[in-house]
Amino acid sequence: MVAIRYEDIVKVPKALLHDHLDGGLRPATIVELAAEVGHELPTTDPEGLGRWFVEAANSGSLERYLETFAHTVAVMQTAPALRRVARECALDLAADGVVYAEVRFAPEQHLERNLTLDEVVDAVVAGFAEGSALAAEAGTPIRVGTLLTAMRHAARSQEIAELAVRHRDTGVVGFDIAGAEAGFPPTRHLDAFEYLQRENFHFTIHAGEAFGLPSIWQAIQWCGADRLGHGVRIVDDITPGPPPVLGRLAAYVRDKRIPLELCPSSNVQTGAAPSIAEHPIGLLRDLRFRVTVNTDNRLMSGTSMSREMALLVEAFGYGWKELQWFTINAMKSAFIPFDERLKIIDEVIKPAYAKLLG
Ligand SMILES: O=c1[nH]cnc2c1ncn2[C@@H]1O[C@H](CO)[C@@H](O)[C@H]1O
Numbered sequence: 001m002v003a004i005r006y007e008d009i010v011k012v013p014k015a016l017l018h019d020h021l022d023g024g025l026r027p028a029t030i031v032e033l034a035a036e037v038g039h040e041l042p043t044t045d046p047e048g049l050g051r052w053f054v055e056a057a058n059s060g061s062l063e064r065y066l067e068t069f070a071h072t073v074a075v076m077q078t079a080p081a082l083r084r085v086a087r088e089c090a091l092d093l094a095a096d097g098v099v100y101a102e103v104r105f106a107p108e109q110h111l112e113r114n115l116t117l118d119e120v121v122d123a124v125v126a127g128f129a130e131g132s133a134l135a136a137e138a139g140t141p142i143r144v145g146t147l148l149t150a151m152r153h154a155a156r157s158q159e160i161a162e163l164a165v166r167h168r169d170t171g172v173v174g175f176d177i178a179g180a181e182a183g184f185p186p187t188r189h190l191d192a193f194e195y196l197q198r199e200n201f202h203f204t205i206h207a208g209e210a211f212g213l214p215s216i217w218q219a220i221q222w223c224g225a226d227r228l229g230h231g232v233r234i235v236d237d238i239t240p241g242p243p244p245v246l247g248r249l250a251a252y253v254r255d256k257r258i259p260l261e262l263c264p265s266s267n268v269q270t271g272a273a274p275s276i277a278e279h280p281i282g283l284l285r286d287l288r289f290r291v292t293v294n295t296d297n298r299l300m301s302g303t304s305m306s307r308e309m310a311l312l313v314e315a316f317g318y319g320w321k322e323l324q325w326f327t328i329n330a331m332k333s334a335f336i337p338f339d340e341r342l343k344i345i346d347e348v349i350k351p352a353y354a355k356l357l358g
């Protein structure tokens with residue numbers, strides 16, 4: 001087999017479902033915005049700051065990993081700052097060959113300087129639109145959908161769900177809950193999820209990352225999640241083989257083709273997986289779960305979509321066939337309408353991979 005080159009991974013179209021806006025800022029932008037608002041950073045050297053985020057996030061614990069977000073959220077409190085961060089996010093993803101991305105953030109964390117929730121969403125959506133327009137001009141078109149996240153330790157999920165539905169025709173395509181998982185089960189937000197179902201809206205739930213099967217079970221069977229954010233601990237319901245035996249929940253997730261938004265590097269940093277080579281993605285792919293590959297937080301993991309793909313190529317020997325499978329899985333699982341997903345699969349993804357597959 002011909003070795004896969006990194007620059008070819010960058011060029012090939014990729015689809016990304018799980019990326020946090022406040023986990024993907026450019027270090028130089030954080031330094032500039034922090035100077036404007038007088039926020040103190042661990043260092044004002046952009047390169048050093050980038051390294052600081054990765055090292056601080058390498059804690060082995062989700063709670064400590066999440067502490068690093070204090071420095072990104074602090075500089076995202078005005079409409080121009082939110083707009084800039086969103087614009088740069090779209091540009092960075094497009095430059096990395098991502099053609100479709102769903103990017104999430106928690107509006108309730110951006111109210112420190114008196115913006116309203118609606119103003120926060122408007123600024124971010126405008127930033128994505130600007131970034132996408134610039135990316136198209138640069139010859140790297142991208143479509144970005146916004147997901148609104150509610151923080152699971154807080155009590156604003158109903159309000160954020162209503163906010164998401166209010167903005168559904170102007171760029172918001174889904175809803176999510178995130179934050180510390182242990183002690184904050186999905187059913188705490190059942191009202192919000194039931195409301196979203198009545199509105200025929202889409203949502204994913206961070207579940208099965210820092211807490212195991214009960215979280216996944218609640219997310220799917222009580223709350224009705226369309227997808228699982230991470231969901232990596234579904235392996236706890238699989239008895240290793242040969243042949244591996246699926247428990248009832250794992251079988252349900254696979255049978256129903258529930259998409260798993262797997263984030264390899266992030267999982268290693270928070271201790272959800274021991275290493276990339278031992279990441280359950282290998283087993284889950286072999287068993288043909290609806291696996292997708294994601295970045296989670298590009299800043300905290302010092303990563304990109306291409307880098308996550310390259311790490312999997314190296315660890316599992318994947319070729320273009322597997323990378324296409326991940327990409328089509330993601331595109332099939334996106335929250336935009338079916339006909340629009342199909343168009344990207346048929347007109348953008350398949351023709352590009354066909355050339356590489358020969
Ligand atoms: O992997 C994760 N698991 C749980 N919560 C997360 C993860 N990454 C980021 N956030 C949380 O989501 C918020 C909105 O984007 C971030 O501020 C962070 O607290």
Ligand SMILES: [Zn+2]
Binds near residue numbers: 018206229296
């Ligand atoms: Zn996440």
